[in-house]
Amino acid sequence: MAEQFIHQQHAHCESGVTSNLLKHSGIALSEPMTFGIGAGIFFGHLPFVKVSGIPGTTFRIWPGYIFKRVTQRLGLKIHTEKFSNEAKAMEALDQALARNIPVGMIAGVYYLNYLPEAFRFHFNAHNLVVYGKENGQYLVSDPILEGTSQIGYDDLARARFAKGFPEPKGKMYYITEAPDTIDLAKGIKDGIKQTCFFMSSPPVPWFGINAIYTLANKIEKYPEKLTPRQCTLYLGNIIRMQEEIGTGGGGFRFLYAAFLQEAAQYLSHNELGKLSERCTKMGDQWRNFAYSAARICKARESDLVSYKELSALLRGIGDTEKQFFKDLKAVRFS
Structure with a gap:
């Protein structure tokens, strides 16, 4: 009922x-x-x-x-x-x-x-x-x-x-x-393996880590290829997708960090716990990016960064996530 x-x-x-x-x-x-x-x-x-x-x-x-x-x-x-x-x-x-x-x-x-x-x-x-x-x-x-x-x-x-x-x-x-029992450990391991594949392995520039670098390159060229109004709309849409749709970029990293923490406890795996802390810091990086992008959209004078600097922030996120998912993929389970 x-x-x-x-x-x-x-x-x-x-x-x-x-x-x-x-x-x-x-x-x-x-x-x-x-x-x-x-x-x-x-x-x-x-x-x-x-x-x-x-x-x-x-x-x-x-x-x-x-x-x-x-x-x-x-x-x-x-x-x-x-x-x-x-x-x-x-x-x-x-x-x-x-x-x-x-x-x-x-x-x-x-x-x-x-x-x-x-x-x-x-x-x-x-x-x-x-x-x-x-x-x-x-x-x-x-x-x-x-x-x-x-x-x-x-x-x-x-x-x-x-x-x-x-x-x-x-x-x-x-x-x-639903079954009477579930194999949670296998589900955790399979989920991590799939995530690492999605983020690290796609050979095209539109998905995974490659897409972060692709977007960074495009943002740097926004002032040259777009009108000021278009620049604001394009950046504003990235912020909205990151911060308002679901939990967005930073929020998803925090959610995944919580998953890794739970997985570390369930599997008694200290390395996953350390990776959880790193994933939380990735979320902080995304939030800083959104803050800087919003300052540009609102044309705030204080703390204003250039499109080139915003692009550099995003490339830094790409570098961090590239190493993170490489290390997560290398985790070995007993």
Whole structure:
């Protein structure tokens, strides 16, 4: 029944949804552990993918990946589905709710009218849980909020089929079966291995560490190739993706540091604990970068850095993360 689902606030939407759905299925896993096993940390700069004319930057793995990988690595069975029209998507949701199944889904933030107006903008990769329906209203567990919410049929349907990149296409997902026991140690190790591959191995300049250097090079050339207005918009979008979408660049590093700390305790592995401390410092570096970029956007005179200096800050982050993931990859487990 709806009242059996326990809502818990988390830092990031998909890892929070996954953690809450796991707990509902009898597996108590923290958000940092969920994020780490799901290899959620990432970086990508996609100049060929534009949102409102601005190149895309992402600090997390693509939507749906965390839930898929965590459940796969822990041996849970799941159901995922996309739809061609709103009516079929809403009917499938109602059918799952009638069976007392809490349903995760991807939605466009702009149409989620339970959010404060200042938080509602065109971002189509937000995760939430619908866990029941009462008096024509859907009961929502949105992990970024302290409490639960409600939303009507029309607004939820619009959110599930929001236009723009990426299109949610009514995607919904839920757990169908959970094992009696899980191999958490293997999940941790597999998650770390996957993360190191994603950050260190892609040969293209748009993903992983390479993408950090690519963005640094582009930022240095912004004043030469863009108008002052475009410079502000491009930098502002990087800051928004880092600090406002989910937990962003610095926040994701802090979340991953918490994962490594938990993993160190669970596996009795001191080296992971030391790497956790280094990962926290990486988060601080990203926050300093965002602060400096914001000063440029607001044209503040004090503490103002040049685009060349901002680019150098980002290259420094790239150097730090390159060594960090090299050392994390080299960790040996008994």
